[in-house]
Amino acid sequence: MSPTAETGAELYFLPLGGVGEIGMNLALYGYGGKWLMVDCGVSFGDESMPMVDVVMADPAWIEERADKLVGLVLTHGHEDHLGAVGHLWKRLRCPVWATGFSASILKGKLHEAGLQSQVPLNVVVPGSTFRVGPFEIEMISMTHSIPEPNTLAIRTPAGTVVHTGDWKFDPDPLLGPVADKEALRRAGKAGVLAVIGDSTNVFTKGHSGSESEVRGNLIALLGRFDGRIAVSCFATNVARLESIAIAAEANERSVALVGRSLWRIDKAARENGYFTDLPPFLTEHDAGYLPQDKVLYICTGSQGEPRAALARIASGDHPHVRLGKGDVVIFSSRIIPGNEKEIFRLQNDLVRLGIEVVTEKDEFVHVSGHPAREEMEELYRLLRPSLAVPVHGEARHLQEHARLARACGVPEAVEISNGAMLRLAPGPVEVVDHVPTGKLCVDGPRLVRLDSEVLRNRRRMVYNGSAVVTVVIGKDGKLLGDPQLTALGLLDAAHEAEEHDAVVEAVREAVEDLPTKARRDDGIVREAARLAVRRSLKESHGKKPITDVHLVRV
Known part of the structure; x- marks a missing residue:
């Protein structure tokens, strides 16, 4: 690390998560x-992470320097931006800064963690400017698929960095103001050193579309159905929840929320002045008394999450909601890359x-919350930065974002990875150090590194079984x-007696073949027995299980 990184007037950008990946x-x-x-x-576990639901960046590097951490600023309320707090x-x-809606969501999470009275939470007004240590921060209002998304103009004596967060330019967002392009233009005129920018939809041509278009189409679409209707969307997409409710009202249907996260978002929205024209939502229990052509359920589970409401409905396991022939489920969301198998399995179960x-492939029921290429190009015209640093995307997204930035006239675009300490100013832009990074996962009541021996063994057990x-x-x-x-996971002694006995005999032979002196050494006996189990099961089942040997001396 440069000797001035900790004490001097150089400006650095250091991602510990969210670069080369989406989330965390x-x-x-x-x-x-x-x-x-x-x-x-946070991000969420997949099939490569057995029994892991929530994953986050390991903050060990900054944890060791917590006395120099002046604060945490949250751009908006999505899980992949505040879920790990x-x-x-x-x-x-450290103290935390957030606008009202994000703060409401965070307060609920802090309460669950027993931290509600410990975290210094500063609620700031969208569009305001405040200081955190040597950093002056302006919250620039944008549009996204959640209320109060903010791009941050981070000002220091070494220059101004614009950290976009998640954003888009929705000309008619329906909930909240349009993006503050004038604030972006002012920042550009004053001089922007670097844009640290969202890359999610860099391959999408044109414009991302407007929520107002989705609302109009939903009103027409719901009128085509006579049975019960369930709509699944991202719980945090407050404008979409309002659109669904208004479309339901236009078709003389009452709306029930099915899923705890939807009720949490409803509470946060109403606390912050949203949903003022909507009547209270029904509970899933009360909605069961309505005629089937008068009810609409908004359900969690658009990404195929196995414990979410929609998956339980599809399996017939939900206590209050039953759907069947003549009913319809509308997926008012996109498929997050990596969730394809789970979503298609859920949709097949429903069919x-x-x-x-009905999905976005069939009807116009969703628009993205992230900018398409035309919006990204407009952002660069407004800000006119000297440097672009693509983030919030996989490797191919970052590469394409860098190409787009250069095509927009940005003099320099740098692709980096998590852990790369990038010196932004003064002098040439340069990666001056690489710090250790990693991932933590929630494993019951504890946090465990994803590359820990515990989880490595768990993965091996899933694919190879275990033997004792x-x-x-x-x-x-x-x-x-x-x-x-x-x-376990390999042999059924009752139905594979011959294979079971073959492994037992292999262990017996391995121990008996040891010299008398070696049989008095516990370590040698255990290793001989362990290898015998693994070799035998490899030959019979093609597996090398996690193997433990209990040695008893009498």
């Missing part, structure tokens, strides 16, 4: 020996029940009875 956003800015954190989010704050212990499934063999040896070094074997 955690960015650091360093100036004058102090560090500012922007966002602290409740898990990580005790390691950071098997006789339910009609008990060996009892007398004082003379001879076996006292047959080894006892349990091979």
